[in-house]
Amino acid sequence: MTLDEVCAQVLARAPSPYRRLVAVAGPPASGKSTVAQALSARLTAEGEESAVVPMDGFHLDDRLLQADGTQNRKGAPNTFDAHGFLRMIKALQSPDPVIYPIFDRSREIAIAGAGRVPTTCKTVVVEGNYLLLQQPPWTQLHNLWTLSIALNPPMDLLIERLKARWVEHSKPDAQAWIDTNDVPNITTVMTKSAPADIIWTETSK
Secondary structure (H helix, E strand, O other): OOHHHHHHHHHOOOOOOOOEEEEEEOOOOOOHHHHHHHHHHHHHHOOOOEEEEEHHHHEOOHHHHHHHOOHHHOOOHHHEOHHHHHHHHHHOOOOOOEEEEEEEOOOOEEEEEEEEEOOOOOEEEEEEOOOOEOOOOHHHHHHHOOEEEEEOOOHHHHHHHHHHHHHHOOOOOHHHHHHHHHHHHHHHHHHHEOOOOEEEOOOOO
16 A cells, blocks of 8 residues: 555544544554654645654653663563553544653653644654554553554564664664564564554555
């Protein structure tokens, strides 16, 4: 399915109740941000004001992860503020402007109040790992999506991209992190997510 065809499907669906919420879900390094930005840009070019909201801003801070003993599993479902994310998604269904946090990967911290969806924006593309996860409280998100898109690249491609990502960010022991953290998170997304309305492939443009 091409980007134009996806845009047509989005625009064919009525806002519920005020904004359309499009989920772009997939494992780490699957290209969620790239697809979400491309879709949002195409919608905006067609006269439908759109914005991208990443789930990553709801990473728990390292201090909380250290207190919980979960820092070595950062990026797993239980290391996000899932309930806060759910409240934000529900707020996006109102006509009000919505403020949201943005994750700074270079510093591994979330920055509060760094993003805003204005009142004029009627379609929001939300991207994240666990948007379709079949575990509570993530399951409460499923009925809020106007349309859902899943990205499922092969494992070898994901690992190749993760290696490049961690080299770029000078992460120590990158291979160990991929093996003990990224791969389990990939497996969780790939095996425990609900079916999406659309499966996006590398050839979709």
